[in-house]
Amino acid sequence: MKFKPLMKPEGARVVLIGSAIALAFTGFGIFSYSIFRPNSQPSPAQIAAPQSEAIDAISALGRLEPEGGVIKVSAPSASISSGLGGSRIERVLVKEGAKVKANQPLAVLDSYQTLLASAMQAEAQVKEAEARLAQVQVGAKQGDINAQRATVLRAQAELPKAEAEFFKVDAEYQKAKRDYDRFAKLLSEGAVNELEVSNRKLTLDTTEKQRQQAALVVQQAKLELEGARQTLNSVAEVRPTDVQQAQAGVQVAMANFNRAKADLDKAIVRAPAEGQVLKIHTDPGEVVGNDGVLDLGRTNQMYVVAEVDENSINKVKAGQRAKITGFAFPGEMMGTVDRVGLQIRKNEVLNTDPVDKTDTRVVEVRIRLDNSEPVAGLTNLQVRVAIEP
Incomplete structure (x- = not known):
């Protein structure tokens, strides 16, 4: 019996050429995927480093304030009051942002x-x-x-x-x-x-x-x-x-x-200390209210008041270094823990994260900044703090 081929020689050549092309595209696809695919599986070293930092560093929210806090300067308590009750300002001698010296006149009362x-x-x-x-x-x-x-x-x-x-x-x-x-x-x-x-x-x-x-x-x-x-x-x-x-x-x-x-x-309001005028609350002709005449701060040296969770406060000591970041200034700033508070209280600086706790018991930790100049005009700015072990 004579053997009969299944297809003509011309058809066999076409099938072989098509198979070769398909195998070539398949190999190129596998090679491209292995080269360009995202690295979704980090190395053990990459995983261990952030976890180690998260465990060692003590994170907290905080606020910026001048050395000694914001000083509310009011009228002398024994000054003669105006006919409408309370001390009335006749003249304000300084402007917001002005640097003043101790005992410098700031305002004059109408008496x-x-x-x-x-x-x-x-x-x-x-x-x-x-x-x-x-x-x-x-x-x-x-x-x-x-x-x-x-x-x-x-x-x-x-x-x-x-x-x-x-x-x-x-x-x-x-x-x-x-x-x-x-x-x-x-x-x-x-x-x-x-x-x-x-x-x-x-x-x-x-x-x-x-x-x-x-x-x-x-x-x-x-x-x-x-x-x-x-x-x-x-x-x-x-x-x-x-x-x-x-x-x-x-x-x-x-x-x-x-x-x-x-x-x-006593009819002259004087600066209790050297500092910078942060805010004027009372203009000429107005009666001095609960906010006083103006706010004063020693902005030459700024501090961060960090609110550290009560469960982590035992890890914080004076002298530790801290990293401070915020949206209002570029990069990061460094400081040193100056004093750890002695009282547990509710947090005042709230996180914008909706899943974060809004009622936390914290201890205030004061951090002295190494360089205060970039943030001297940012009193009460919210910042993030990472205290190094």
């Missing part, structure tokens, strides 16, 4: 002018008492010339006293005028009633009359001084008791003057 006039009056009383002492110490003599010299001294002391009284009344008049103008404006805006404006107008008229009367007293004092210089009287004998009494008068006048200066200083 400053009145207290200044009182201090001037007390100073005039000191001069009057010193003049009286000088009169007694010189001693009384027969004749009109020496006696008249004492009269001149008294008249010289009365003149600055009258002038100081005028300055005091004038300051009260200026304050009454400002109050009246302010309430008149509030009346036009419907914020107050006409009775309140009438009361301020009555006060303004009263102080204006007092001001006119004080001006007349000053003029009279000038006339008396001129007349005393033209008159001579007899003198009397000096007694030790008179000298002691005059010396006591000088001491009393000096004490009153020192108290007036102290009251005047």
Whole structure:
């Protein structure tokens, strides 16, 4: 029996060529997959390193604050309050961001002018008492010339006293005028009633009359001084008791003057320490509220207040290094654990992760930054902290 091929030779060649091409594409696909496939299975070393870091480092959220925290500067507690209750600011002497020194004036209260006039009056009383002492110490003599010299001294002391009284009344008049103008404006805006404006107008008229009367007293004092210089009287004998009494008068006048200066200083808001003005809460004309006049901070040295979970706080000690990161500054910053808190409290810095716990018991850890300059203007910024073992 004669053997018959299943296909013609031409068909066999086509099948062989097609099979070879298919095998070539299959091999190239396997090679490409082995080269370009994603490395979804990391090496054991790659797995161990992050887990080791996660176990060793103590992570926490925190906030930035100046050294010593934010200082709320308020008005002196013993300052004279305005008629509407509370201390009212007349002038603010600094701007936000300004660097200030300790004891530098920051603001002036509206009671400053009145207290200044009182201090001037007390100073005039000191001069009057010193003049009286000088009169007694010189001693009384027969004749009109020496006696008249004492009269001149008294008249010289009365003149600055009258002038100081005028300055005091004038300051009260200026304050009454400002109050009246302010309430008149509030009346036009419907914020107050006409009775309140009438009361301020009555006060303004009263102080204006007092001001006119004080001006007349000053003029009279000038006339008396001129007349005393033209008159001579007899003198009397000096007694030790008179000298002691005059010396006591000088001491009393000096004490009153020192108290007036102290009251005047209370009308000035001063910086309690060197630092930077972070925020001004009270503008001129406003009453000082619970936030005080302004916020002050020692931004030359910034700290991170990290809230470490109570379960990890036993691993944190002073001197440990810490890494700080945040969205508001590039890269990372380094710092050193300065102090570990002694109180467990609820966390204040909340994570934005919705699956994270929002009510956590933590201990505050203060971290001193190595370089504060990049974040000196970022008080209260939320940061992430990793404390190294």
